[in-house]
Amino acid sequence: MSEGNASPPVLELRNVSKTYQIKQGMFGERKPLKAVNDVSLSLQRGDVLGLVGESGCGKSTLAKILLGLEAPTSGEVLVDGEPIGAQNRRLLARRIQPIFQDPYSSLNPRKSIRDIISLPLRVHGIGDSASQDKAVREILDVVGLPSRVMNSYPSQMSGGQRQRVAIARALIMKPEVVVCDEPTSALDVSVQSQILNLLGELRREFGLTYLFISHNLAVVEHLATRVAVMYLGRIVEEAPVGALFDEPRHPYTEALLASVLTPEPDLGVPDTHLGATYPNPIEPPTGCHFHPRCARVMERCKGVAPQITCDGEHSVECHLYGRESGQAVA
Ligand SMILES: Nc1ncnc2c1ncn2[C@@H]1O[C@H](COP(=O)(O)OP(=O)(O)O)[C@@H](O)[C@H]1O
Ligand SMILES: [Mg+2]
Numbered sequence: 001m002s003e004g005n006a007s008p009p010v011l012e013l014r015n016v017s018k019t020y021q022i023k024q025g026m027f028g029e030r031k032p033l034k035a036v037n038d039v040s041l042s043l044q045r046g047d048v049l050g051l052v053g054e055s056g057c058g059k060s061t062l063a064k065i066l067l068g069l070e071a072p073t074s075g076e077v078l079v080d081g082e083p084i085g086a087q088n089r090r091l092l093a094r095r096i097q098p099i100f101q102d103p104y105s106s107l108n109p110r111k112s113i114r115d116i117i118s119l120p121l122r123v124h125g126i127g128d129s130a131s132q133d134k135a136v137r138e139i140l141d142v143v144g145l146p147s148r149v150m151n152s153y154p155s156q157m158s159g160g161q162r163q164r165v166a167i168a169r170a171l172i173m174k175p176e177v178v179v180c181d182e183p184t185s186a187l188d189v190s191v192q193s194q195i196l197n198l199l200g201e202l203r204r205e206f207g208l209t210y211l212f213i214s215h216n217l218a219v220v221e222h223l224a225t226r227v228a229v230m231y232l233g234r235i236v237e238e239a240p241v242g243a244l245f246d247e248p249r250h251p252y253t254e255a256l257l258a259s260v261l262t263p264e265p266d267l268g269v270p271d272t273h274l275g276a277t278y279p280n281p282i283e284p285p286t287g288c289h290f291h292p293r294c295a296r297v298m299e300r301c302k303g304v305a306p307q308i309t310c311d312g313e314h315s316v317e318c319h320l321y322g323r324e325s326g327q328a329v330a
Contacts, residue, residue: 008081009042010209011066011177016075018061022282031282035061037233048210050220053230054278059213063181068092097170101182106166107154114150117169139168160191177209196223218260229253232281232289239314249316251296
């Protein structure tokens with residue numbers, strides 16, 4: 001197999017949308033909610049793509065589509081350039097593993113750590129119980145847990161230890177891609193950085209590719225090689241991590257960066273910066289979805305949806321940068 005720039009992305013989304021039908025009102029009329037709206041993204045081998053945006057913007061839905069846990073309403077998911085369908089979902093599950101936010105609810109409280117970590121091996125029928133035990137011991141060592149925890153239960157462990165168990169369970173299948181959905185958001189700040197460091201070390205050691213999701217831009221800064229910023233189901237900006245932090249283009253990215261500098265960055269983007277709250281996804285604003293909160297809004301933004309403009313590896317979806325870009329109104 002060829003490596004380098006010529007090889008297709010290990011994982012790719014092409015024009016992927018996911019629409020949920022939401023029941024509303026007392027007559028239960030259904031209204032479409034576009035959780036993911038025509039997103040194209042690609043993950044090159046070795047990339048850490050940080051996916052950032054406020055709660056409800058569609059990050060987890062996107063992750064579930066990549067993991068094959070949700071089918072897109074339209075669009076395609078490709079692995080190594082091959083579209084995935086129902087028949088190769090199982091193969092996909094071996095190569096792409098998740099780590100979810102909440103190790104309290106993602107680990108079965110009635111199973112021992114041995115059972116939890118070895119479950120993927122048993123599901124895929126890999127090895128006998130002795131070799132599965134050996135694999136569990138080895139992977140526990142990799143994630144920095146003593147092998148004696150094999151006989152423990154999730155309730156006997158701290159949040160950080162539980163997230164190490166979840167990481168061990170993801171890695172035991174030797175996946176190529178790990179989809180981390182807010183893996184540190186439920187943890188204390190001091191433990192967060194330990195887990196982030198561990199994920200960084202594991203990436204170097206095993207050559208992993210990550211999609212790393214967070215609502216906090218600061219969390220992805222040190223791990224990500226690229227960052228995609230999501231707003232109301234759309235990727236509004238994507239760039240190499242340095243360019244995104246040094247020269248953010250989208251006013252939403254600028255607001256997210258400003259919020260990182262506030263004393264309580266975990267509270268999301270303060271409304272005071274943006275002037276309006278996060279919109280209802282069932283009734284998205286006209287034109288550019290971000291315009292009611294945008295510090296640099298122009299007349300056109302209210303009626304016309306912007307197109308993506310791409311400059312090298314930096315893409316942005318904003319009228320300030322389009323071919324017909326204009327002056328901001330005060
Ligand atoms: N199974 C579902 N049914 C209906 N609506 C959903 C479902 N899952 C997510 N949503 C809606 O889709 C939007 C995106 O949700 P989600 O992907 O969880 O966002 P995030 O992970 O960024 O917080 C939200 O408005 C959420 O309420
Ligand atoms: Mg989520």
